[in-house]
Amino acid sequence: MVNSEYEYVKREFEFDRRLPPSNWIVVRIDGCHFHRFSKMHAFEKPNDENALRLMETCAMLKKFPDIVFAYGASDEYSFVFREETEFYNRRESKILSLCVSYFTSVYVMKWKKIFPNKELKEPPYFDARAVCYPNLKTIRDYLAWRQVDCHINNQYNTCFWMLVKSGKSEQEAQLSLKGTSSKDKNELLAQQFQMNYDDELAMFRKGSSVYREKEEKVVKNDYGDPMKRTRPILTVAHVDIIGFSFDKPNDAVDLSLMNESASLMMEQYPDIAFGYGFGSEYRYVVPI
Numbered sequence: 001m002v003n004s005e006y007e008y009v010k011r012e013f014e015f016d017r018r019l020p021p022s023n024w025i026v027v028r029i030d031g032c033h034f035h036r037f038s039k040m041h042a043f044e045k046p047n048d049e050n051a052l053r054l055m056e057t058c059a060m061l062k063k064f065p066d067i068v069f070a071y072g073a074s075d076e077y078s079f080v081f082r083e084e085t086e087f088y089n090r091r092e093s094k095i096l097s098l099c100v101s102y103f104t105s106v107y108v109m110k111w112k113k114i115f116p117n118k119e120l121k122e123p124p125y126f127d128a129r130a131v132c133y134p135n136l137k138t139i140r141d142y143l144a145w146r147q148v149d150c151h152i153n154n155q156y157n158t159c160f161w162m163l164v165k166s167g168k169s170e171q172e173a174q175l176s177l178k179g180t181s182s183k184d185k186n187e188l189l190a191q192q193f194q195m196n197y198d199d200e201l202a203m204f205r206k207g208s209s210v211y212r213e214k215e216e217k218v219v220k221n222d223y224g225d226p227m228k229r230t231r232p233i234l235t236v237a238h239v240d241i242i243g244f245s246f247d248k249p250n251d252a253v254d255l256s257l258m259n260e261s262a263s264l265m266m267e268q269y270p271d272i273a274f275g276y277g278f279g280s281e282y283r284y285v286v287p288i
């Protein structure tokens with residue numbers, strides 16, 4: 001093919017950054033100006049369960065099989081791509097732009113279903129960054145960091161809004177919480193509001209982890225004989241990441257299942273979720 005005289009604009013000016021091989025890739029998406037966006041859409045304070053569920057429906061494990069784990073809280077979500085992924089040849093700009101645009105589109109598409117009586121008043125938009133982590137320890141530490149952040153923010157916000165709802169101004173509430181430890185905050189909730197922080201929804205305290213679990217099913221083969229088949233189930237859990245088992249890759253990162261997952265998910269899951277729970281925790285299959 002003969003190149004035109006203008007082809008140099010691509011050859012000489014366009015550069016692709018490829019993310020280093022043999023590293024887990026984390027894409028973190030964060031809502032832009034969600035302080036204003038949540039106010040404008042009257043999200044409940046400090047946590048709006050529906051808004052968080054809407055974010056969960058955007059977790060892209062079904063769309064992109066190379067994403068093996070996602071963690072979200074507040075207006076952010078982190079997506080972990082398996083370490084050997086060849087998704088778009090590991091081109092950073094492709095990975096980031098696809099993830100953030102897909103996430104945003106699903107957020108807008110699913111809005112009406114989650115908030116049937118709320119008009120979407122302005123377009124939500126998100127930023128995204130990609131970071132590479134060389135091993136499971138650093139991935140686990142990364143996710144633990146995000147979860148600790150979720151805990152610190154949620155505990156602060158729970159106290160802050162309880163104080164404001166009880167009649168303090170926002171400035172007074174801020175002053176009351178200045179310099180308080182985590183233990184002080186728990187005591188404040190217990191003494192002033194007879195609240196046990198641990199009774200708050202696990203989704204608020206621990207954020208949402210999305211991953212595939214294996215389910216064994218008996219299906220009929222081509223000859224009509226029953227045979228066992230393992231299928232990946234997309235699961236959302238509100239659990240401690242620090243104790244989560246990433247080490248046995250088969251638990252969450254079964255690569256052969258990964259290849260199958262995109263088509264199987266389609267076939268397996270209608271639009272409705274089922275759930276089960278105990279205590280303040282529960283798990284359910286994500287409606288996609």
Ligand SMILES: Nc1nc2c(ncn2[C@@H]2O[C@H](COP(=O)(O)OP(=O)(O)OP(=O)(O)O)[C@@H](O)[C@H]2O)c(=O)[nH]1
Nearest residue numbers: 031032033034035038043044045046047048074075
């Ligand atoms: N009321 C309410 N607000 C929420 C909820 N989840 C997120 N937010 C808001 O979203 C903000 C997220 O924090 P940031 O990402 O630091 O703030 P931001 O306004 O999005 O700022 P940038 O990310 O820098 O654009 C919180 O401070 C809240 O104001 C929710 O469930 N309820």
Ligand SMILES: [Mg+2]
Nearest residue numbers: 030031032075
């Ligand atoms: Mg934000």
